[in-house]
Amino acid sequence: MISPDLPADLRAALARKAEGLSRTDAAQRAGTISQTYRSGGGSNRIRSTDDALAYALARMPGTYAAVAASLNALLENNPAFAPQSLLDVGAGPGTATWAASEAFPSLGRFDLLDANAALRDLALDLARSGPRLASINYLPGDARKLLADASEADVVVASYVINEVGDADRLAFADALWAKTQGALLVIEPGRPAGYGHIIELRARLIGQGAHVVAPCPHDAACPLEAPDWCHFSQRLQRSRAHKHLKGAELPYEDEKFSYVILSRTPVAPRPARVLAQPQITKIAVTAKICGAQGLDIITVPHRDKAAYKRAKKWNWGDAILSGNDALPE
Ligand SMILES: C[S@@+](CC[C@H](N)C(=O)[O-])C[C@H]1O[C@@H](n2cnc3c(N)ncnc32)[C@H](O)[C@@H]1O
16 A cells, blocks of 8 residues: 655655745646636646646645555555556656556556646656656657557556546547556546546446446446435645645645546456445444445444444545455345
8 A cells, every 4th residue: 555645756856846946936826727727727727847846736746645545446456466567648747657656666667648748848857856767758749649559558547637638539538548458447537526427437438348347336337326426535645835835725734535436457356345435433333325236325333233333433435345344234
């Protein structure tokens, strides 16, 4: 399992890049970029070296935390998975590549692909700052065209990218990602209803092409959640002083909300049930919203059932609960 916080070498590389940077200017740039994202403009506002750095300082910790949590779900399901190659589509500053290199020391080939020149230059600078990613291969251009010529990889990641691909292209984009996947495909989106909508659309499409869900779902059936409910998770990460300043924030941590799916070419077993919200704990019982093999369930683990109650008290939003755990109903 890897930490949700940026690894020390990446933190140091970012800090070196930020030397001499006006924090006020960077905070303004990060604010404008974030507003552009919120109004549907995607990464278009990231145009210069300073924009790219401001974006990375403000957002890389959060997106890294979401990728790390998702890769941990993959590792939890298959601790022996040892991929050799990675394709990071819409890689931006290389966030998912850094997280994957932390999760899988077996990785030897890193192909990244992105249309944004400023983010690509930053990714290359960060990668060249140390030995870990010295050999990355960064393909410039529009993924909708470039994917056809990209090499297949054991792990393909599209992190916070699908929401930037227009409605008309999204399903073809999903097909292209899957076509390049030899082992596992990880897709992450912001933890909002629209992001979840993109995830379940891609999930259904690729299950139709033979994909199997590794996580978060314990089944390949249709998602049992009904609007206005949506499946998303939350990963806590620590904020550095510079990160707090850039975001105009006081708290020493933030909670990154994300939706994700991991799909595999091979059938997956066993698949654990998943905790879909923070459980309520009282002295009488633990009550948890669970997605299990049979679908959605609200389960109550009474205090009188001492061993099960003790285990259930430790459950957190997003946790996997393996079958055989006697807090779960049969
Ligand atoms: C929100 S950023 C996420 C970056 C990175 N994956 C992460 O998790 O930090 C979205 C990235 O997707 C890229 N992108 C969006 N549409 C793209 C396309 N059609 N082809 C290539 N890159 C694209 C943008 O340039 C941007 O770098």
